[in-house]
Amino acid sequence: MLFNETKFLGYKFPEPQYLGAKYIHRGWIAQYVPDDVSVVLDAFAGSQSIAFVFKQLGKKVITNDFLDFNNRIGKALIENKHECLDEADVDILLSGNSDPEAFNLMETLFSNLFFLPQEAAFADSFRSNVRKLSNPYKQSLALTVMCRAMTRKVTMGHFAHTQALVYAADPARVKRNRSLVRPLRDLFLELLPGYNAAVFDNGRDNVSYNENILDLLPRLSGVDLAYFDPPYCNSHADYQSFYHLLETFVEYWKDKRFVNGTKRYEPKRYSGFDKNCEAVGNLKLLFERACHIPVWLVSYNDRSYPDIDTMVGLIEPYRNVIVERKPYGNSRGGKGSVAGSCEILLVCTPK
Numbered sequence: 521m522l523f524n525e526t527k528f529l530g531y532k533f534p535e536p537q538y539l540g541a542k543y544i545h546r547g548w549i550a551q552y553v554p555d556d557v558s559v560v561l562d563a564f565a566g567s568q569s570i571a572f573v574f575k576q577l578g579k580k581v582i583t584n585d586f587l588d589f590n591n592r593i594g595k596a597l598i599e600n601k602h603e604c605l606d607e608a609d610v611d612i613l614l615s616g617n618s619d620p621e622a623f624n625l626m627e628t629l630f631s632n633l634f635f636l637p638q639e640a641a642f643a644d645s646f647r648s649n650v651r652k653l654s655n656p657y658k659q660s661l662a663l664t665v666m667c668r669a670m671t672r673k674v675t676m677g678h679f680a681h682t683q684a685l686v687y688a689a690d691p692a693r694v695k696r697n698r699s700l701v702r703p704l705r706d707l708f709l710e711l712l713p714g715y716n717a718a719v720f721d722n723g724r725d726n727v728s729y730n731e732n733i734l735d736l737l738p739r740l741s742g743v744d745l746a747y748f749d750p751p752y753c754n755s756h757a758d759y760q761s762f763y764h765l766l767e768t769f770v771e772y773w774k775d776k777r778f779v780n781g782t783k784r785y786e787p788k789r790y791s792g793f794d795k796n797c798e799a800v801g802n803l804k805l806l807f808e809r810a811c812h813i814p815v816w817l818v819s820y821n822d823r824s825y826p827d828i829d830t831m832v833g834l835i836e837p838y839r840n841v842i843v844e845r846k847p848y849g850n851s852r853g854g855k856g857s858v859a860g861s862c863e864i865l866l867v868c869t870p871k
Contacts, residue, residue: 528576528722533597534668534714536567537677539756542749542819543569545863548846549747552817552867553577557744561813563733563806564749564793566759568593572718574747580724582740586732586789587759589667589766594728595660601721603657605665605712613649613662614705617641623648625772629783634674634684634765639704643670646708647772665715667766669707672699678762682781734792734802737809745815750793750803752824757794760784796825804834811838816868823861831866839868 536543550573553560562571562583568590571583575598583594605613617623623644631637646666653659671677675687675697687693688700699707729736751757760767764784768776776785792802803826810816816839822828832841844865 528578528720531576531718531720532714533569533572534711534718536569537668537671538567539678539759539762540749540752541567541569543567545819545846546570546573548863549573549817549819549865550577552844552865553579553745554815557815559743559745561740561743561746562749563737563746564751565594565728566590566749568597570747570749571598575720575722575724575726578722578724581726582729582743583726584729584731584733584736586730586791587763587767588730589663589763589770591728591730592660592663592667592770595657596664596715597661597718598726599728600657600661600719602719603655603661604716604719605653605658605661609653609658609662610709610712612652613646613708615645615649617645618648618652620644620648623772626769629768629778630765632685633682633783634670634679635704636685639673642704643769646704647769661715661719663770665711666704666708667769668711668715669704670766670769672707672711673702673704675700679765679782680762732790732792734805734809737806741812743813745817746810746813747817747819748806748810749819750799750806751791752821753794753796753799754825755821755823759794760788760791800826800830800834803831807835807838814870816866818866818868820864820866821861822864828864835866835868838871840871842867842869 542549546569549570557579559580560574562574565571565583565585568583571581571594574581581598583598585591626643627637627640631640650659650662653662674684675693694700751759756762761784768785773785779786792798820831835841844867846863848861
């Protein structure tokens with residue numbers, strides 16, 4: 521695939537801050553997409569950076585993630601063709617809390633944990649006004665940008681620790697990352713132009729789903745290529761624990777318990793891919809249910825469970841497999857992206 525042969529490459533995906541995001545590998549992955557592929561599935565889309573590449577390549581994109589805050593990125597930047605947030609929308613979003621009795625969850629849960637009380641109250645106010653926007657694509661775009669602003673304010677960009685305000689009070693850390701002490705409002709306004717600029721129409725009717733992929737796969741037809749980037753057991757596989765605050769903000773839970781020091785919600789949504797005891801069985805089921813899709817690209821890592829030989833063994837009954845490797849020269853955070861480890865792409869073609 522010659523990556524410069526499409527007219528959509530001028531659009532830029534807003535750089536994510538997401539554990540396991542394939543953003544830095546997007547060009548490497550794209551070269552293994554056959555020219556004759558028309559419809560592509562991104563089954564574990566996460567930050568949506570690879571789904572965005574498929575959209576840039578002019579493909580019809582079906583993107584899916586079982587967490588709704590990731591699905592909202594898909595609605596905003598993959599499914600959405602032209603809806604952006606204008607000045608009137610921003611005025612609505614930044615106005616006062618339209619229902620303080622119903623919208624106080626962030627202040628109740630996360631004040632003096634991840635945010636100062638006034639910042640948590642602002643998040644509630646913003647969330648109360650999202651529903652006042654004129655269509656669901658604008659709503660998803662607003663939620664997407666605010667979720668990104670929230671990760672900018674927290675060291676490491678995730679919510680599986682309780683040191684956010686401790687780090688924000690450390691002058692040395694603030695000197696390295698000024699966003700730790702900047703208001704959410706300012707971060708939202710700074711980020712918004714980049715997200716608006718990433719909205720485009722590639723001439724296809726793309727769609728974003730929020731489902732367990734094992735349930736979705738049997739209902740899909742006409743897909744030419746599936747891209748699988750499942751959670752890597754032994755390497756930050758439990759995305760609900762790391763990003764529980766974003767899912768809470770988007771879903772605005774009223775029927776959950778909030779547990780542990782981080783106020784993670786419970787019960788969690790069932791993944792099937794984030795525990796060693798379930799991963800192999802569900803990966804086998806994944807490949808069985810993808811048999812009607814001719815080509816698979818499977819992202820993996822050589823420090824994950826199950827190991828690469830086991831992964832190849834799970835795939836070989838259905839497809840020929842070539843193992844491509846891309847070494848990490850520097851550590852990028854996470855057990856699977858340390859110097860000396862390899863990002864793996866399993867290129868799976870019909871027998």
